[in-house]
Amino acid sequence: MIEIGKSVVGRAAPGEEVEAYVVWERETSIRVYQASVESLTGAESSGIGIRVIRGNRVGVSYAGTLEPAEIERALAEARDNARFASEDPHSGIAHPDGVAPPAIDLWRGDILTTPTERKIELAIELERAVKAKDSRIRSLNSSNYGDVSVEGAVVNSAGIASYTQQTYCWLWAYALAGTDDETQTGFGMHASRDVAGLDLAFAAQEAAEKATRMLGATKPASGLFTVVLEPDIASSLLSIVASTLSAEAVQKGRSIFAGRIGEQVASPLLTLLDDPGDPRFFSASPYDDEGLASRCNVLFEEGKLRGYLYDSYTGRKDGTASTGSAIRGGIAGSTTPGPRATMALPGGSSPEQILAGAGDCYLIQSISGIHSGVNPISGDFSVGAEGIRVRNGELAEPVKEFTISSNLQKMLLDVSAVGNDLTFRPGGTAGLTMAIGNVNVSGT
Amino acid sequence: MTLLDETLVRKVLKQALARGGDFAEIFVEEKATFSASLEDSLVEELASGTSRGAGIRVRSGDTTGFAHTADLSEAGLNRAIEAASALARGSTTRVREMAVTPRAFIPLPHEKAVPGSVPKDRKIELLRRLDTAGRGQGAAIRQVNAGYSDSLRRFLVANSDGVFVEEEQVRTRLMISCIALGDTGMQTGYETAAMTMGFELFDEIDIDELAARAANRAIQKLSARPTPSGPMPVVLAGQGGGVLFHEACGHGLEADHILKDSSVYTGRVGERVASPLVTLVDDGTVANQWGTYAHDDEGNPAARNVLIENGVLSDYMWDSTQGSRERRGSSGNGRRQSYAHLPMVRMTNTYLMPGEQSPEEIIADTERGIYVAKLGGGQVNTATGDFVFGMTEAYLIENGQITAPLRDANLIGNGPEVLANIDAVADDFAIIPGTCGKDGQSVPVGCGQPTVRITKVTVGGTAGA
Numbered sequence: 001m002i003e004i005g006k007s008v009v010g011r012a013a014p015g016e017e018v019e020a021y022v023v024w025e026r027e028t029s030i031r032v033y034q035a036s037v038e039s040l041t042g043a044e045s046s047g048i049g050i051r052v053i054r055g056n057r058v059g060v061s062y063a064g065t066l067e068p069a070e071i072e073r074a075l076a077e078a079r080d081n082a083r084f085a086s087e088d089p090h091s092g093i094a095h096p097d098g099v100a101p102p103a104i105d106l107w108r109g110d111i112l113t114t115p116t117e118r119k120i121e122l123a124i125e126l127e128r129a130v131k132a133k134d135s136r137i138r139s140l141n142s143s144n145y146g147d148v149s150v151e152g153a154v155v156n157s158a159g160i161a162s163y164t165q166q167t168y169c170w171l172w173a174y175a176l177a178g179t180d181d182e183t184q185t186g187f188g189m190h191a192s193r194d195v196a197g198l199d200l201a202f203a204a205q206e207a208a209e210k211a212t213r214m215l216g217a218t219k220p221a222s223g224l225f226t227v228v229l230e231p232d233i234a235s236s237l238l239s240i241v242a243s244t245l246s247a248e249a250v251q252k253g254r255s256i257f258a259g260r261i262g263e264q265v266a267s268p269l270l271t272l273l274d275d276p277g278d279p280r281f282f283s284a285s286p287y288d289d290e291g292l293a294s295r296c297n298v299l300f301e302e303g304k305l306r307g308y309l310y311d312s313y314t315g316r317k318d319g320t321a322s323t324g325s326a327i328r329g330g331i332a333g334s335t336t337p338g339p340r341a342t343m344a345l346p347g348g349s350s351p352e353q354i355l356a357g358a359g360d361c362y363l364i365q366s367i368s369g370i371h372s373g374v375n376p377i378s379g380d381f382s383v384g385a386e387g388i389r390v391r392n393g394e395l396a397e398p399v400k401e402f403t404i405s406s407n408l409q410k411m412l413l414d415v416s417a418v419g420n421d422l423t424f425r426p427g428g429t430a431g432l433t434m435a436i437g438n439v440n441v442s443g444t
Numbered sequence: 445m446t447l448l449d450e451t452l453v454r455k456v457l458k459q460a461l462a463r464g465g466d467f468a469e470i471f472v473e474e475k476a477t478f479s480a481s482l483e484d485s486l487v488e489e490l491a492s493g494t495s496r497g498a499g500i501r502v503r504s505g506d507t508t509g510f511a512h513t514a515d516l517s518e519a520g521l522n523r524a525i526e527a528a529s530a531l532a533r534g535s536t537t538r539v540r541e542m543a544v545t546p547r548a549f550i551p552l553p554h555e556k557a558v559p560g561s562v563p564k565d566r567k568i569e570l571l572r573r574l575d576t577a578g579r580g581q582g583a584a585i586r587q588v589n590a591g592y593s594d595s596l597r598r599f600l601v602a603n604s605d606g607v608f609v610e611e612e613q614v615r616t617r618l619m620i621s622c623i624a625l626g627d628t629g630m631q632t633g634y635e636t637a638a639m640t641m642g643f644e645l646f647d648e649i650d651i652d653e654l655a656a657r658a659a660n661r662a663i664q665k666l667s668a669r670p671t672p673s674g675p676m677p678v679v680l681a682g683q684g685g686g687v688l689f690h691e692a693c694g695h696g697l698e699a700d701h702i703l704k705d706s707s708v709y710t711g712r713v714g715e716r717v718a719s720p721l722v723t724l725v726d727d728g729t730v731a732n733q734w735g736t737y738a739h740d741d742e743g744n745p746a747a748r749n750v751l752i753e754n755g756v757l758s759d760y761m762w763d764s765t766q767g768s769r770e771r772r773g774s775s776g777n778g779r780r781q782s783y784a785h786l787p788m789v790r791m792t793n794t795y796l797m798p799g800e801q802s803p804e805e806i807i808a809d810t811e812r813g814i815y816v817a818k819l820g821g822g823q824v825n826t827a828t829g830d831f832v833f834g835m836t837e838a839y840l841i842e843n844g845q846i847t848a849p850l851r852d853a854n855l856i857g858n859g860p861e862v863l864a865n866i867d868a869v870a871d872d873f874a875i876i877p878g879t880c881g882k883d884g885q886s887v888p889v890g891c892g893q894p895t896v897r898i899t900k901v902t903v904g905g906t907a908g909a
Contacts, residue, residue: 033704039508039786042527046514047495058488064495065514074493081490084564088486116530141706141827176706176827183708183827219902222674252483253587254623256630332477334489372820372834373854373904377623377632378665382853382904384823384832401830403856403904405673440906442673442856 002163004066005155008050008075012157018075019093019156021049021289022066023331028116030145032123038142040116049331052078053092057085062331094290094312094322095158101286101293102277106166108194111147119145119195122171126200130173130188133208136215138183140207141174147195154291162291168193168282170426171203177211184398186211187366191282191426210365213388217398220389220443226361226416227404227439228354228390231423231431233364234344239429241408242274242339244376245299245307246325247314254377256409257305265305266412271345272300274309274325281341283428289335290326297323299342303412311337343430347418351433354417356393358435363388363395364404379408402443406436414438446610447472447600448498448516455518457604460502460525465532467503467768469603471741472496472516473783478559479593482571485579490564499783500528507531508765512784558614559594562643567592570651574620577655584663586630587623588655594643599783601743609743615734615888616645617877622659626666633661634836638877638888640736661818661837668849671838671905677813678855678901679806679841682798684819685876686891689724690794691822691831692859693717695882697726697751698777698789699766701826708829708860709757717757718863721799721896724752726761728776728792734877735792735889742778742787749775751794752863763789781885791880795892799869803895806868808844814903815839815846816855821878829859832904854904862898870895 005020012018029041048071049062059082063070085091127143147169155161170191177184188207190199229237249255257265266272275296276284286294290312298306310318311326314337325337355363368384375381382405389396406414419433453470460468474496481488497514498521511527513520574590594616602608617638624631635658637649680688693709701707709717718724728746730736737746742764750758762770763778766789779790807815820834838850875892 033506036505037507037531039510040531041510041512041786042530043510043512043524043784045497045512045784049493060489060491062491062493062495064493064497070494077492081492081564084480084487084490084568086486086488088488139705141704183706185706185825185827252589253625254630332491332493332495334481334491368823368825368830369821369832369834369854369856372822372836373832373852375632375852377630378852379629380852382671382834382906384830384854384856384904386830400828401856401858401902403673403832403854403902405671405853405904405906407906440673440904442902442904444675444902 001151001153002155002161005153008071009155009157011075017053017093017157019051019154021328021331022153023047024151025148027148028119028146030120030123032127032143035124035127037120047331048074049328050074050078051093052082054079054082056087056089056091057082058091059085060334090313090316092312092316093156093158094160094292096160097292097321099293099295104277104279104284104286106193106279106284108167110194110196111149111167111169114195122198122200126171126173126204129200129204130175130207133204134212136177136212137208138176138178141176143173144171146170154287154289156291160291162287164285164287166285168426169195169198171198171200173203173207175207175211178215182215184211184214184217186214189425214386214398214400217400219401220399220441222442222444224438225441226358226435226437228358228361228363228433228435230363230365231421231433232425233367234434235427235429235431236367236370238272238342238344239339240374240376241412242299242342242429245309246336246338247308247310247318248336250308251314251317256379260305261307263305264303266300266303267415268303269347269418270300270303270412270415272342273298273345274339274342276340278341280424281430282424282426283341288324288326288340289328292322292324295324297325309337309339311335340428342428343422344418344432346420346422346432349417349419351419351421354419354433354435355390357417358390359393361390362399362441363390376408381406381408381411402441405440405442406438411436447474447598452518453602456521456525457602459522460500460529461604463529463532465502465504465529467604469501469601470498471599471601471783472498473597473599475595475597475782476560477593477595479591480567480571481591482575483589485575487568487571497783498524500524502529502532504532508786510786558642559596559616570618570646573651574655577652578620578622578659581656581659582663584624584626584666585622585659586625589621591619593617599741601741603743607743609739611737611739613640613737614642615640616642620655620658622662624662624666628666631662631665633658636877638734639732640734641732664849665851668851670907671850671853672903672907673905675900675902677810677897677899679810679813679815679895679897680819680893681815681817682803682870682872682893682895683874684817686795686893687819687822687833687878689796689893690791690891691824691833692857692862693724694791694794695824696826696829696859697760699760699762700789702760703766703769706827712757713759715757716755717860718752718755719866720755721866721869722752722755722863723797725750725797726791726794730793730875733793733875733890740776740778741780742774744774744776744778746792747776761789761791763787779887781887785885788883790882790887791889793875793890793892795875796894796896798871798873798894801868801870803870803872806870806895806897807841807846810841810844810897813841814850815841831859832856855901856904857901862901865899866896867899868897
């Protein structure tokens with residue numbers, strides 16, 4: 001793959017910078033319903049994204065194949081696109097910065113060698129296991145196995161040539177509990193780098209428990225409460241917060257954190273890192289999408305804003321170095337700085353201790369409408385929620401069809417507990433149990 | 445030029461059923477996209493490219509095997525057939541004779557402005573105009589982000605039931621997002637124009653007005669007060685987008701959810717599921733709308749399907765897979781994001797039919813509540829019917845008058861309950877473009893409605909009701 005990249009970059013004209021981003025991917029996706037395979041997808045795909053800088057103007061193009069003629073066409077197209085961009089003295093590709101990539105091995109061969117029949121069995125077994133957990137599980141919407149193995153290379157005319165490879169797989173189920181009069185749903189998942197590491201029982205337990213414990217849920221009364229977010233929910237929230245720390249958002253005046261380095265922007269309980277070299281993240285990689293080494297960046301230190309996330313372009317604009325935070329939305333996506341592997345440093349309390357400490361509160365197990373309800377620019381936050389009412393630190397009745405509302409900045413300052421249960425799932429943000437005070441619950 | 449030689453298409457279908465199976469399909473797609481963006485008054489990046497490939501599907505009983513490839517040579521297709529037919533079983537089904545002539549392609553009126561034929565600087569000119577017009581609305585506007593994109597998508601779909609269809613779809617989209625800064629912090633305003641047509645879209649829309657709407661929305665919200673919290677009457681503007689109906693009942697009427705008993709609307713055809721004022725239609729044939737096409741991605745013609753008529757559930761939406769389970773046809777709702785995705789039941793343009801009252805009457809008749817001028821996105825759990833949708837421009841209604849602007853918030857409700865609580869439907873109407881996500885696949889859709897009033901929805905604000 002590096003060779004393909006080099007062949008493109010080698011055609012850079014004098015005074016021209018060229019970057020090639022090459023991806024090869026193999027995936028399996030199995031969906032089971034009522035003990036038989038509903039669908040089986042197996043496929044390989046590859047493609048290339050090309051970025052050309054001529055006279056301080058950027059042009060990009062892509063091809064959904066690695067055929068030489070298509071690559072040639074994409075290169076010509078990128079050059080033509082560059083003619084129309086505004087001149088920007090900071091534009092350019094990444095230059096080698098001497099930082100060594102973390103030595104992490106993210107490839108497990110068993111994803112490719114495990115027979116498809118075994119993968120199908122796992123999904124069928126998961127369905128059976130969820131049903132066996134509780135007689136109130138009526139059926140499953142689906143039980144799924146998926147895996148992906150990805151190889152990628154970034155090569156540029158400034159001498160960068162990086163290669164990465166990753167595998168991971170996952171089992172997930174969506175359970176339906178209840179009777180004709182009432183249905184509740186629960187999502188359960190487990191992911192691993194290799195098939196051998198999949199914990200089927202964990203996914204089954206999670207789906208069954210989340211669906212059955214919602215039976216009998218009602219709409220709660222409105223009021224101001226502490227909410228305790230389960231790890232997946234805290235992960236969604238932290239991922240939005242981290243996205244506002246992209247230097248691009250800051251430079252373009254769309255971050256609530258612009259110009260606030262050193263300020264106390266969050267509770268002292270919150271230390272937030274972006275560390276894509278940590279192999280526990282399914283998004284981990286030794287290099288970023290411009291081919292620079294991954295490094296650990298501190299975003300909040302005990303609630304104080306420490307820094308933003310830079311790619312090479314935004315770094316040059318601020319007179320600083322890239323933090324190895326370039327991300328690309330696939331071959332056709334543009335390159336921007338952003339969070340790649342965000343986590344809060346775990347606190348000392350277990351989820352049970354946090355609930356006990358919060359006393360009267362709501363445990364939130366799922367949220368909806370995060371795209372329409374969270375505005376990272378104004379900070380307005382309002383999402384639909386489901387969960388369990390907690391009284392005197394004990395789980396009481398299930399509740400649903402309510403919203404929780406506040407403001408992102410206010411919520412960060414209102415964090416009153418951070419759990420010790422750091423959880424990694426596919427996606428770029430780890431989760432843990434987190435309590436946030438003074439949140440508006442709107443129900444009846 | 446055809447995307448794949450007809451002889452090879454026949455060969456692939458025959459080969460795909462060689463191990464057994466009831467149904468085989470090949471979907472070949474070529475898609476060229478172009479996009480350009482502007483921010484900080486700079487044209488940042490022009491991006492373009494092409495992808496081409498084929499998806500092969502083999503169905504035996506209720507099991508579907510699927511594989512896709514970017515290699516359209518016979519060898520490449522054979523590898524995909526191998527993977528797609530891995531689970532095929534049973535006796536070999538004969539490949540039915542395909543229609544000799546591919547089904548007539550309905551020409552969309554875009555010939556004069558196919559994206560590739562329009563010079564790039566004309567597209568960029570639109571972004572500069574948006575930037576100037578947006579910033580011209582006031583010094584409070586601190587940032588304008590404008591984006592242009594177009595796509596030309598061609599596909600060929602052929603199957604063992606004799607379908608052979610080629611289709612071409614052209615889509616063009618322009619968007620602007622403005623940020624206003626005031627004492628209360630930053631606020632945003634967003635507008636988009638998107639149609640299934642070529643560059644002639646810009647003969648029809650007023651770009652300066654589009655920018656002004658987005659900018660003024662951001663400025664207006666600087667003085668917005670906290671949104672109330674709790675259940676109250678809500679009036680949704682006809683120009684605001686029909687995402688409520690897309691979420692509250694559209695998804696729940698997709699046959700895949702119905703057949704898995706994971707929709708609150710399962711088994712309720714012929715029953716009253718909404719107020720008698722509600723007639724809901726999904727219509728892939730509305731000229732040039734964002735969710736419009738001539739044929740769906742399984743080769744079935746787009747149709748106008750009445751889902752709810754005067755409050756009574758009349759039918760669900762179907763693709764060929766779900767249709768075959770119930771021994772009925774598709775309703776033209778089988779869609780996929782690309783050749784690399786399996787088709788499933790999707791909406792096209794989903795809208796509520798207009799009623800007879802004027803919007804002004806409805807507002808005047810509302811003592812206290814919320815007027816939502818512009819809706820944001822939404823999400824639904826079809827199994828419980830609980831859904832949310834966002835509002836990105838809203839006002840208080842006090843004594844029948846629209847008064848103070850409100851901050852962004854989500855509204856939450858239960859589909860069947862909200863549909864029963866619709867007590868007024870106006871005579872205005874508009875369809876708004878959107879992107880619908882389901883199972884990781886995104887497709888363009890339209891959502892439409894007249895001005896309607898719901899007697900009670902829970903509003904997720906931060907102020908006491």
